[in-house]
Amino acid sequence: MSEIQGLGHSRKRVEDMRFLQGRGNYIDDIKLPGMLYLDIVRSPYAHARIKGIHTEKALAIPGVLAVITGETLKQFNVHNMPTLMSDVQMVLPIEAVKYQFQEVAGVLATDRYTAADGVAAVVVDYEPLPVVMDPRKALEPGAVRVRDDKESNHIWHWEWGDRQATDQAFAQQDVVVSQDIYIPRIHVSSIETCGCVAKWDPLEGHLTLWMTTQAPHAIRTVVALVTAHLGLSEEKIRVISPDIGGGFGGKVPVYPGYVIATAASIVTGKPVKWIEDRTENLAADSFARDYHITAELAGKKDGTLNALRFKTIADHGYTDAAANPSKFPAGLFHICTGSYDFKNAFVEVDGVYTNKPPGGIAYRCSFRVTEAVLAIERIADIMAHELGIDPADFRLKNFIRPEQFPYQSALGWEYDSGNYAAALRKAMDMIGYESLRREQAEKRARGELMGIGISSFTEIVGAGPSKTFDILGIKMFDSCEIRVHPTGKAIARFGTKSQGQGHETTYAQIIAEELGIPADHIKVEEGDTDTAPYGLGTYASRSTPTAGAAAAVASRKIREKGKKIAAHLLEASEDDLVWERDRFYVRGSPDQFKTIQDIAFAAYTNHPPGMEAGLEAVDYYDPPNLTYPFGSYICVVDIDRGTGEVKVRRFVAVDDCGVRINPMIVEGQIHGGLTMGFAPALMEEISYDENGNIHGANFQDYLLPTAVETPRWETGETVTPSPHHPIGAKGVGESATVGAPAAIVNAVVDALWHLGVRHIDIPITPPKVWHILKEKGAALEE
Amino acid sequence: MSKHHIQLNVNGLPVEAEVESRLLLVHFIREVLNLTGTHIGCDTTSCGACTVHLNGKAVKSCTMFAVQADGGELRTVEGLAQNGKLSPIQEGFREEHGLQCGFCTPGMMMSALALLQENPDPTEEEIRWAISGNLCRCTGYVNIVKAVQYAARTMKSSVPEQQPEAVSA
Numbered sequence: 001m002s003e004i005q006g007l008g009h010s011r012k013r014v015e016d017m018r019f020l021q022g023r024g025n026y027i028d029d030i031k032l033p034g035m036l037y038l039d040i041v042r043s044p045y046a047h048a049r050i051k052g053i054h055t056e057k058a059l060a061i062p063g064v065l066a067v068i069t070g071e072t073l074k075q076f077n078v079h080n081m082p083t084l085m086s087d088v089q090m091v092l093p094i095e096a097v098k099y100q101f102q103e104v105a106g107v108l109a110t111d112r113y114t115a116a117d118g119v120a121a122v123v124v125d126y127e128p129l130p131v132v133m134d135p136r137k138a139l140e141p142g143a144v145r146v147r148d149d150k151e152s153n154h155i156w157h158w159e160w161g162d163r164q165a166t167d168q169a170f171a172q173q174d175v176v177v178s179q180d181i182y183i184p185r186i187h188v189s190s191i192e193t194c195g196c197v198a199k200w201d202p203l204e205g206h207l208t209l210w211m212t213t214q215a216p217h218a219i220r221t222v223v224a225l226v227t228a229h230l231g232l233s234e235e236k237i238r239v240i241s242p243d244i245g246g247g248f249g250g251k252v253p254v255y256p257g258y259v260i261a262t263a264a265s266i267v268t269g270k271p272v273k274w275i276e277d278r279t280e281n282l283a284a285d286s287f288a289r290d291y292h293i294t295a296e297l298a299g300k301k302d303g304t305l306n307a308l309r310f311k312t313i314a315d316h317g318y319t320d321a322a323a324n325p326s327k328f329p330a331g332l333f334h335i336c337t338g339s340y341d342f343k344n345a346f347v348e349v350d351g352v353y354t355n356k357p358p359g360g361i362a363y364r365c366s367f368r369v370t371e372a373v374l375a376i377e378r379i380a381d382i383m384a385h386e387l388g389i390d391p392a393d394f395r396l397k398n399f400i401r402p403e404q405f406p407y408q409s410a411l412g413w414e415y416d417s418g419n420y421a422a423a424l425r426k427a428m429d430m431i432g433y434e435s436l437r438r439e440q441a442e443k444r445a446r447g448e449l450m451g452i453g454i455s456s457f458t459e460i461v462g463a464g465p466s467k468t469f470d471i472l473g474i475k476m477f478d479s480c481e482i483r484v485h486p487t488g489k490a491i492a493r494f495g496t497k498s499q500g501q502g503h504e505t506t507y508a509q510i511i512a513e514e515l516g517i518p519a520d521h522i523k524v525e526e527g528d529t530d531t532a533p534y535g536l537g538t539y540a541s542r543s544t545p546t547a548g549a550a551a552a553v554a555s556r557k558i559r560e561k562g563k564k565i566a567a568h569l570l571e572a573s574e575d576d577l578v579w580e581r582d583r584f585y586v587r588g589s590p591d592q593f594k595t596i597q598d599i600a601f602a603a604y605t606n607h608p609p610g611m612e613a614g615l616e617a618v619d620y621y622d623p624p625n626l627t628y629p630f631g632s633y634i635c636v637v638d639i640d641r642g643t644g645e646v647k648v649r650r651f652v653a654v655d656d657c658g659v660r661i662n663p664m665i666v667e668g669q670i671h672g673g674l675t676m677g678f679a680p681a682l683m684e685e686i687s688y689d690e691n692g693n694i695h696g697a698n699f700q701d702y703l704l705p706t707a708v709e710t711p712r713w714e715t716g717e718t719v720t721p722s723p724h725h726p727i728g729a730k731g732v733g734e735s736a737t738v739g740a741p742a743a744i745v746n747a748v749v750d751a752l753w754h755l756g757v758r759h760i761d762i763p764i765t766p767p768k769v770w771h772i773l774k775e776k777g778a779a780l781e782e
Numbered sequence: 783m784s785k786h787h788i789q790l791n792v793n794g795l796p797v798e799a800e801v802e803s804r805l806l807l808v809h810f811i812r813e814v815l816n817l818t819g820t821h822i823g824c825d826t827t828s829c830g831a832c833t834v835h836l837n838g839k840a841v842k843s844c845t846m847f848a849v850q851a852d853g854g855e856l857r858t859v860e861g862l863a864q865n866g867k868l869s870p871i872q873e874g875f876r877e878e879h880g881l882q883c884g885f886c887t888p889g890m891m892m893s894a895l896a897l898l899q900e901n902p903d904p905t906e907e908e909i910r911w912a913i914s915g916n917l918c919r920c921t922g923y924v925n926i927v928k929a930v931q932y933a934a935r936t937m938k939s940s941v942p943e944q945q946p947e948a949v950s951a
Contacts (some may be wrong), residue, residue: 011880011928012876012877012879013879015884016875016876016881016884017876017883018884019874019881019887019889020859020862020863020868020876020881020884020891021859021860021862021868021872022817022818022819022820022858022859022888023819024884024885026818026820026821026885028812028818028821029818031813031816094830107818112809113804113805146923188919189919190883190885190919191821191823191831191882191883191885191886191917191918191919192821192823192883192885193823193828243883244883245821245823245884245885245886246882246919246920247882247883248919277825278823278824278825278826278829279825352840380868477917499883500882500883500884500920501882539787544950546936552811589892615912664879667879668879668882668920668921668925669882671921671922671923671924671925672882672919672920672921672922673922674922675919675921675922675923676919698824698825698826698828699824699826699829699917700826700828704917704919706910706913706914706915706917706923707909707910707911707913707914707916707918707923707926707927708911708914708915710922712924713922713924714827733867
């Protein structure tokens with residue numbers, strides 16, 4: 001019999017066999033008979049009135065079948081769509097465009113080359129309008145107004161915590177530090193771009209939508225709600241997420257292309273494919289960050305922290321389309337008290353419109369946690385440096401202590417479990433912290449620039465408990481349905497959708513652990529709304545905390561029924577049965593047992609009188625709390641005084657994500673997350689010129705780390721189980737992306753502090769550092 | 783649009799087709815030959831998801847026309863496994879968890895294989911440079927490097943030992 005391969009096994013991945021042989025089934029691999037191609041005309045201007053769209057030349061090209069404009073969609077009232085934050089997003093514009101590369105028209109043709117010819121032949125008359133690109137300027141009186149349907153560029157004000165008590169605490173403390181921190185706009189850039197194939201069957205009135213989506217079930221409901229007036233009905237909408245080539249949050253939102261392709265299929269009665277190119281993906285899809293933060297801390301001269309106050313201006317682009325849980329306009333930014341025991345805290349955020357594309361949270365992070373962590377870890381480091389306290393000692397002094405868990409934060413969260421000092425001490429041991437400090441002192445005496453940076457982060461993931469977490473009213477549970485077959489094998493289906501996390505492998509391990517069925521005999525499926533139970537999808541590190549928990553609970557429901565069957569087969573009382581690994585045995589007589597295979601067979605062939613046949617269960621898991629993964633990262637950098645280049649010499653990451661299901665996969669997630677933390681710290685940024693032209697709309701300008709720049713990550717672990725999760729797991733997919741940037745920036749600033757450098761905004765590029773070195777007289781010049 | 787008749791060998795089998803002058807090699811592979819293991823991730827020859835072997839060299843098939851492959855020997859990811867058995871490079875990626883979403887993987891393996899064909903015993907630095915034209919967003923490259931090292935070891939050990947030259951008495 002095969003090995004069970006439950007929790008803690010570095011089981012090789014099931015999904016690899018198809019990916020390694022080129023047999024994955026990604027969106028652009030789907031090819032249907034008679035399929036048409038959609039390509040999109042996009043605006044060269046960041047703000048312009050549309051005076052006319054001339055389609056004659058395009059329509060004259062053989063193979064071009066139609067040009068779809070806002071007016072076309074208006075006939076069906078789908079030219080606009082609601083966003084998840086109760087705002088409005090244009091699918092195609094009627095009057096004006098609001099950002100560069102905004103969708104203006106769709107061209108439908110028989111193949112992708114002809115569709116591109118059609119796009120080139122559409123002539124649009126624009127009247128350029130003034131733009132506003134800086135959200136701080138957008139709030140000034142007389143600023144260009146981005147939205148004609150709104151009074152101003154101010155979208156909302158959100159605040160959390162006790163303002164008055166925090167202000168009072170600030171007035172009473174010995175030391176106050178303050179720092180403006182800009183966290184620039186970045187883009188997830190999964191290597192697969194977004195796309196869909198829409199297939200409308202006019203005879204059946206049935207829509208099948210293959211789509212690069214991380215949340216297929218929610219998409220089905222949204223489609224049903226916004227098309228109800230057209231006669232579409234939810235049971236006749238099937239959304240299928242095929243294999244997804246990386247998601248990281250970028251495949252949560254609904255983009256206009258999906259809607260145009262669907263409309264085009266309904267109008268033509270033919271399948272329609274739309275696949276973005278890289279520039280469209282970078283220039284128009286959901287971004288992340290763009291937070292202008294003023295961070296302040298107050299405490300005592302001995303380094304004891306007391307109060308935190310953050311004020312933030314959030315650039316949302318032209319509409320608020322952040323894919324947040326509905327009650328959280330600034331996401332979970334109020335985790336910003338981090339790993340420290342603050343008595344008082346207050347945070348406020350103002351959302352602002354600018355002439356940029358919408359979005360806001362998509363970059364491997366649980367709703368603004370990265371912004372929170374970078375800000376607290378930066379300002380804490382500044383305070384430590386200002387007080388002349390070693391940053392490690394400063395953290396150890398202020399950490400929430402193990403005995404304080406479950407810990408109630410000043411901003412209202414209940415941290416489930418943690419041992420922050422243990423993780424930091426382990427990272428310090430691994431990297432040899434004390435000797436690095438000595439080396440740094442020696443090098444500094446010789447004029448060499450070396451820095452050591454720490455980030456001790458606390459995450460908040462697994463959204464979320466239904467009392468506060470919903471998206472458009474749909475509670476943020478997730479689900480697992482298990483059917484055990486007569487021969488003791490099983491199929492399990494989930495409401496989530498893997499994008500590389502390895503769900504087909506790890507979910508089977510959870511069930512294997514709980515039921516004793518070998519993981520190799522448990523088939524895992526997700527992504528098809530016709531077959532999988534309803535769930536909110538995979539993002540914000542929620543799969544393990546929600547659907548992973550559902551797998552354990554559904555397994556336990558099966559075990560409960562199995563116990564009754566075993567009692568029947570063994571002619572024993574249920575009370576006398578003991579479960580071990582893959583069987584129930586009679587207490588005191590371990591040779592009298594029935595395995596899960598015996599039980600499964602009996603469930604279909606010899607079930608007890610009065611009991612339903614079959615062996616299956618479904619669980620919709622509503623988490624009682626979020627989970628709080630944490631860790632401590634230490635980074636060592638050397639700075640080249642001749643070029644300004646920052647070289648990450650070592651990077652040690654100690655992560656605590658609770659119980660690890662598959663250590664190999666957890667480590668892989670951390671490696672990838674670290675690289676997506678390194679990237680914005682040193683390389684990636686989407687910026688714009690004063691006319692709204694994007695910088696970074698292709699991979700030659702928007703720099704993803706290659707194998708050459710990426711450091712050789714060193715990883716370690718501590719294990720503090722989540723007390724409320726059925727298997728004690730917390731989620732790990734995003735921890736490293738959240739925790740890494742601060743360690744790198746802190747290391748760079750640590751290397752330069754003695755020169756009078758207090759902070760550098762990311763990305764810390766060689767030119768930026770070079771200018772600072774020159775200004776401080778520390779540059780080596782010819 | 784003028785058309786051209788091309789003939790080439792793809793994964794060991796002869797192929798003939800009429801193609802438009804402007805048809806990119808990657809679209810020929812994916813849409814004409816229906817070999818969808820070769821992927822497209824950018825439009826600027828940056829990401830390497832489309833890497834295949836043409837006449838034994840790794841090339842980015844998004845930056846060549848199909849007609850330029852006329853008369854050539856083309857090898858794609860579908861040509862790696864033999865009789866259902868994974869090749870050493872595929873085995874390396876599986877054993878060392880060198881892939882996550884799998885989208886960059888075919889191109890990454892083709893670049894790595896081209897390296898190992900030229901340099902059977904590369905250093906870590908050489909591996910990192912050799913795959914620096916291939917972007918991966920999931921793995922952080924650590925396990926990809928290990929996968930290539932695994933393949934290098936396997937390929938070396940599967941080469942038959944050289945027979946000592948006969949010594950004449």
